Amino acid sequence: MTFELSREHEEFRRVVREFAEGAIAPHAAQWDRDHHFPTDVVQQMGKLGLMGLTAPEEYGGAGEDGDFTSVCVAIEELGRVDQSMGITLEAAVGLGINPILTFGNDEQKERWLPDLVAGQALAGFGLTEPGAGSDAGATRTRAEMGDGEWVLNGAKQFITNSGSELTSCVTVTARTGQNDDGKAEISAFIVPADAPGFTAEPAYDKLGWHASDTHPITLEDVRIPEGNLLGERGRGYAQFLATLDDGRIAIAALAVGCIQACLDACLQYAGERQTFGVPIGRKQGVAFQIADLEVMLQASRLLVYKAAATKDAMRHGSGPKLSELKQAASVAKLYATESAVTATRIATQVFGGYGFMEEYPVARLYRDAKVLEIGEGTSEVQRMLIARGLGLPVE
Template identity: 70%
Template structure:
């Protein structure tokens, strides 16, 4: 029988207590005002959440990936924007530098990122290169001992906060090669465009980026020249497990709120939870939450156990596909259970409804996950 360790469950409780104490009382107002709470990011850093998978020599806890998924799930259970801030901060900000950076790059950037004093973004998506990331048009040309970068990126998380210290950018460094380059915030020619007006994730920081003859040292190359495509594919594999954990948090929240409401709300003299239509709907939701959680933590366990990358990739795609679609369905169920109240912003299920859809899009659409799963089955899908 699968179960998390006592240490994992104790950690879950500490993160849940933090989320309910530091986030839940304020999240509705932050969502209305599109406010990014830097103080909460600092507090998350003090709690050690950004350093969960980072070695102690860089200020981290040298923990496992399962712990990171637990933290993301519990934050996402209260608010998806706060959950994605952690997920992107670690998976897209810290992970590329930790995995592919030189010792000098790690020593320079990781301590502040791990401590929550700074955030980093990952500039992959472009206006014309989303699922087809190989169509990247941003270019970096070596001029002496500097890279000169020109191009644009779209939908980049954690890229324009007051504490953003860098964005790792993928760019063409040759006709058939894509490389990853670290661009520090404030570099001349690096422009952070105004924040997007998004359907959901109102608290999360998301911007387009423009590079106009942006110059950075040659030493800012991350890993080997031409390895950028392989690097970001590996980064996304981990990210898909983490996004699955975020989706589990949302689905669990929908179940929790709906069960509570179904016990309290009465029609024709009895709680609506006594009606088979509602009870069966919530029973089905409970099944999907449980399935999503098991798929997510199986994938996390495979990564922690060091299983072959192909096995992890397949498990990550399956978990991300199922959990994200289950989360979207969960918001529809919750909104229906709440009836007219579910359409009102004073109830959290309305926020969950807005936040859910991006889970089927970010870090690989559902269509991309199905393509990856089919390839894992040995099918020649394109």
């Protein structure tokens, strides 16, 4: 079995690459220095149709012409020139639109999806808390019902697309009671960004992804209509975990873009930089490291395509089981993200002293890559999930 892209996917790649190289690449370094979130470019991404690749036509999406593989192609191409814009798209579609599209009722979809799909608005995904990261079941945010409204109190952290001028809402998990087994009942809610008591705190001063919008959020007596419950009460945690399955594949695609950028930069530099009168690419010590980048790139890309193909097959109601998707997503996420971190280390080494200078893109890639091993499930979590998928009773 192969996972080669169709002619339509390759044509789509060309369109996204042209956009990325024209609208993003010339400005990426400056946005990184200024910690600038380019809302106009995000809106252009929407006009190009990148936000609606998995959404039905009735909400402005691609309908049957779109699929999850296309999302991965787009994220890869954006991530190749700027990881910040790659994660912005990944979070906009996989974490922003997907929960509402998958678990929302008709009224919620009609209310929120058209603007999100058009790129005129962004939605955040509020799962992680100060004391509940990988242990998301330790959620402390609470939602209580009173007078036909839910009242939310709590805090979320590391929330992408949560505080920009385009942010329209954040889906959050909150405790709504206690189950018969004594564990917390966790439900999901759509919280409008303009709701009184909703505060996007000052943006983080991050190691990388400087042009991405990331904030902690605070909920203080935030009142939302009863109808803002997302999906079934008590199923919020399960819904968000299902969302992360898709997100892990998309993060892996972002990692592929990072590896490709490292390979591209190293090939150019190794052909131009000379020592002892010859290009450094003629030296085995350099050439072999670049060869390793090619191996990591091909393996990572194939794992991503396999996982995306699994998702698309399930989307059309055929073939794989959910357990196969989960395993494929975790394998792709683990291998591709760890490979991306290694790739940036290799690229920085190939560039030598210049690799330590911010004027060269490998320095930015080096900073951006590390979080790929952390976001949407750490490498340790992926290893645990893969082991469980193999039937090992790991805790």
